[in-house]
Amino acid sequence: MARLLRRAAEVAGLMAVAFVAVFVLVRVLPGDPVARLAVQPGVGAAELAQIRADLGLDRPVAVQLAAYLGGMVRGDLGRSLVTGQPVAAEIAARLPATLALAGAAFGLALVLGVGGGAAAALAGGRVAAAAGTLAAVCGAVPTFASGLFLIHIFYDRLGIAPAPFGAGAGQIVLPALAMALFAFGPILRITLGALREALGSGAIEGGRALGLSAGQNAANALRLVAGPVAAVAAPTLAYLIGAGVVIERVFAWPGVGGYALEAALAADHAPVQGVVLVLAGCIAILGGAAGWIARRLDPRLGDG
């Protein structure tokens, strides 16, 4: 329990530093949102100064940061310059869609990667080599391209997929598949390699010598690959959460990624900051959880 709390504190500390870095970076570097926002003719220096003052952008960075953090405690992440809506409410409405898509894609990638890797390791020889090649080729196709291709095949041609707009239960299949196809390769390769090594390792041979059943030995072998697989799966999950920025655009999926993208292209700070804060938090928490699960599965990894 104490260990869990310490981990949680580490994650929180990491996020705090990450957020302050983002906040300061965006304000110290020379991109001026107000200047880009007000490119219409007739907007003079006085109006720009007025907008800056209204937004509080004329105050020192430290004061802005304190104001933002103060608001954050009350669940206030500021307002979007473009829509005028509170950012926290817009993120809350869209976050479930993003996490559902990333979760579905991650589940599929795990099934393809661990299942395929285990099958390839047991088959060995040519099958294993072919699986490695297939994984490498799939990993070379970007998600937006496979997404467009899947839409073309399953919606345009075959007509069996629902229209690629919105976040219905049927709509999640194609984007999740596009993301999983890109992401499962590293998981397959690490499962294949680690399982081959595990099957030849002392722990498994020792198990046979001990007279453990085949099932018990197989369970032990899977435990032995848990650490390496988790080490690859955690960054994969992080990638999938962030990849929403691209794939949500392809499938008109109403998540936070597309929201942040539109805001960034319109030089609208608050939504991007809010989304980065929330998603980085999700990634830090899920990354910590992945490490914890790996240590539970493989006692050799220790308590770290």
Place this chain on the structure above:
Amino acid sequence: MAERAGPVLLGLIAALALGGAFLGLDPLTTDVGHALAAPSPAHPMGTDHLGRDVLARVIAAARLDLGIAAAASVAAALGGTLAGALAGLAGGRAGRLAARGADLILVFPVYLLALVIVLAMGNGVGAVIVATAVVNLPYFLRIAAAVAAAGRAGPRVDAARMAGMGRAEIVRRVVWPDLWPLILTQGAVTMGWAMLNAAGLSFIGIGVAPPAAEWGIMLAEGARHAAAGAWWVAAAPLGALVATAWACHATAEAIRARMVRA
């Protein structure tokens, strides 16, 4: 043979990227009278919706896509290796600080970081390069720190010390030979990733802007016409992207295989 395929393909693509400008191809001139023409001897990969030659655009885009990927990979490799090596050699507090810094960067996925950098720097190729370099830096840092930490102790270091070698000599004789093949491998992996990232970002409107020829933009434009049967407009940039990403991956595998044998 199979092992050479990756590096050879990557070399060919790089040569095309560097030498493409001298082939006299024109990626920008539009010819609406011949829009969406199927592949023919005059246009081996057909034309796009504005009548531009798809082959010329795919080749012109190679320089841009590979250039962005190479710039980001080299920056990540240099920064990460230097920081990691210094942290690994110093050990203790500096080493832990560097490891925490790497953890910190890793909670930002590349696309999110790219959005932040677009806000900070403005939308352009520079933002894509910086975001890609920063996201990939921790991997180099971790590798370099681990290898360099081995340069602080161990039998080879003891031997080198007893032979009267200074720190610089130990780094050169003990750390560097272990380090550079790993960095090279990671560099090839990063290159493939960086290219897919750059294409994905231009696809959603970040970084390269039309009418510049870039594989992600070409794919986005071509996808609209693929449904109507003009498959070649999207197929050509997709083929180029996949071939290059695979070549980077295979090159990394080839370097790794050589390292294992050595």
